[in-house]
Amino acid sequence: MFRLDELVERLGGEVIGDGAITVRRVATLEQAGDGDLAFLANPKYQARLRDCRASAIIVGLGARNLTDRPRIVTGDPYVYFARVAQLFNPPQVFAPGVDASASVVDPAPPSVTIAAGASVEAGAQLGEHVVIGPGCRIGRGVRIGAGTRLHANVTIYHDCEIGRDCIVHSGAVIGADGFGFARERDGNWVKIPQTGRVVIGDEVEIGANTTIDRGALDDTVIGDGVKLDNQIQIGHNVRIGARTAIAGCVGIAGSTTIGARCMIGGQAGVIGHLEIVDDVVVSAGTLVTKSIRKSGVYTANLPVQPHADWVKNFAHLRHLDALADRIRALEERTSQ
Numbered sequence: 001m002f003r004l005d006e007l008v009e010r011l012g013g014e015v016i017g018d019g020a021i022t023v024r025r026v027a028t029l030e031q032a033g034d035g036d037l038a039f040l041a042n043p044k045y046q047a048r049l050r051d052c053r054a055s056a057i058i059v060g061l062g063a064r065n066l067t068d069r070p071r072i073v074t075g076d077p078y079v080y081f082a083r084v085a086q087l088f089n090p091p092q093v094f095a096p097g098v099d100a101s102a103s104v105v106d107p108a109p110p111s112v113t114i115a116a117g118a119s120v121e122a123g124a125q126l127g128e129h130v131v132i133g134p135g136c137r138i139g140r141g142v143r144i145g146a147g148t149r150l151h152a153n154v155t156i157y158h159d160c161e162i163g164r165d166c167i168v169h170s171g172a173v174i175g176a177d178g179f180g181f182a183r184e185r186d187g188n189w190v191k192i193p194q195t196g197r198v199v200i201g202d203e204v205e206i207g208a209n210t211t212i213d214r215g216a217l218d219d220t221v222i223g224d225g226v227k228l229d230n231q232i233q234i235g236h237n238v239r240i241g242a243r244t245a246i247a248g249c250v251g252i253a254g255s256t257t258i259g260a261r262c263m264i265g266g267q268a269g270v271i272g273h274l275e276i277v278d279d280v281v282v283s284a285g286t287l288v289t290k291s292i293r294k295s296g297v298y299t300a301n302l303p304v305q306p307h308a309d310w311v312k313n314f315a316h317l318r319h320l321d322a323l324a325d326r327i328r329a330l331e332e333r334t335s336q
């Protein structure tokens with residue numbers, strides 16, 4: 001539990017009302033009750049302040065006078081909520097040591113935790129306070145930086161590198177072969193050995209069942225602070241710049257470069273060998289088929305509509321070429 005004035009002392013902001021009020025958790029405006037700290041991050045929900053039963057509320061600068069309840073005023077209520085939530089929910093502390101059922105070829109630092117059924121092959125280097133969850137597979141020559149945590153059943157192939165203070169969720173596969181084949185004239189496929197690595201920076205989070213392929217020749221590189229959601233596929237030789245965030249079910253084909261601080265919405269797709277510059281936002285469901293060389297927001301999808309309407313609209317779309325020809329002919333006649 002924390003008093004409001006204690007939170008402000010730690011995280012900044014301004015207390016209005018009783019700073020001695022104690023709160024035990026953060027909650028939504030609708031669900032909050034006695035002892036809870038709610039937050040108003042989106043102005044369109046400000047009408048819900050009236051019925052909110054929280055003991056205190058985090059609000060933005062423009063909402064400081066919208067409630068009589070004790071409140072913390074801050075420039076970014078959503079970020080402040082995240083910081084408070086971290087205080088209320090600190091990371092789990094693990095007892096160091098190697099489980100008797102784990103297989104570890106080389107000695108690990110005493111501060112490392114290796115859980116049941118995990119295996120760490122020869123030449124792997126684990127930093128201080130690394131946590132290897134149950135059933136993980138760490139290939140030969142892998143390097144994992146201090147403070148990184150792998151949840152259960154993560155697989156890291158040989159020679160890949162992960163920086164410090166990363167989180168890798170269950171089922172992620174890092175360093176599997178990229179999709180590289182040459183086709184012979186008779187239609188048979190010849191596998192191209194994938195001899196690069198995956199190199200992941202510091203403070204990266206990788207979601208459950210996300211897969212990152214190793215490079216064909218050069219490395220696949222994920223920059224510092226990148227956040228990857230669940231079930232993302234990243235192809236060989238992709239490079240992702242620092243602090244880019246990518247939502248679930250995105251597919252990125254090989255040899256594409258994505259800049260820093262980008263945001264890519266769920267189920268978007270990026271074809272191979274493209275370049276996306278820094279500070280680009282790609283909307284959910286968008287298929288990126290050409291390079292993006294200017295920062296901004298990019299969208300290439302259709303809003304949902306009743307099926308019958310879609311059929312009629314698509315029928316018109318099929319005739320756009322003919323319609324353009326008719327307009328061009330009319331323009332030529334009227335200009336004579």
